Structures are given as C-alpha cells and as structure tokens.
Ligand SMILES: [Zn+2]
C-alpha cells in the first residue's frame with residue numbers, strides 16, 4: 001500500500017462503499033471525502049455461499065486498493081505542496097511567496113518573524 005498523500009488520513013470504508021478522508025498537513029481540516037461504490041456483482045443476493053463470500057472478499061480487497069490509489073490522486077489535485085517543508089496543504093493554508101513559490105502558513109509565519 002502506498003503512503004497517503006497527507007500525514008493524517010482516515011479509511012472509513014464499509015462493505016458497500018470505499019470512503020477515504022484526507023486532512024490538510026497544516027491546519028488538519030478534512031478535505032471532502034472521497035467515495036466510491038463497491039460493486040461486487042453479488043449485491044442482489046441476500047445469502048452467499050462460502051465460495052461466493054470468499055470471492056467477494058478477494059474482489060473487495062483488490063478494489064479497495066485501487067480506490068485508495070485513486071483517492072490519493074484526487075486528493076493531490078485538491079492540495080498544494082509547500083516548497084519549504086513539503087507539507088500537503090489546503091487552499092486556506094496556501095500562501096504565495098514574493099517570488100511566486102507556494103508555501104504554507106506555518107512557513108510564511110516563520111519567514112515573517
Ligand atoms: Zn489547511
């Protein structure tokens with residue numbers, strides 16, 4: 001499993017949906033949740049045989065991994081990377097330096113003090 005884009009991240013996946021939540025490295029506020037439906041093909045059935053259960057678990061694990069990778073990619077688009085400390089930061093924490101580089105609020109405060 002690849003590392004999460006942000007330092008803090010929560011996996012809220014259920015049996016029906018893959019749900020991931022990422023948090024800004026700077027202010028810790030959560031981004032919009034990334035949600036994807038899990039379509040196993042067994043959805044309509046109420047009772048599954050052991051074989052079907054096992055098959056579903058395998059599909060689930062592999063789809064979960066794909067959904068996680070996709071969520072990371074999407075989170076990356078919503079965030080900026082601070083050029084000083086490397087933190088992944090939300091829109092609110094993004095400060096543009098005098099020379100046009102992207103830095104986070106914490107680094108900007110340090111520069112100004
Ligand atoms: Zn932030």
Ligand SMILES: [Zn+2]
Pocket residue numbers: 082083084085086087103104105106107
């Ligand atoms: Zn920074």
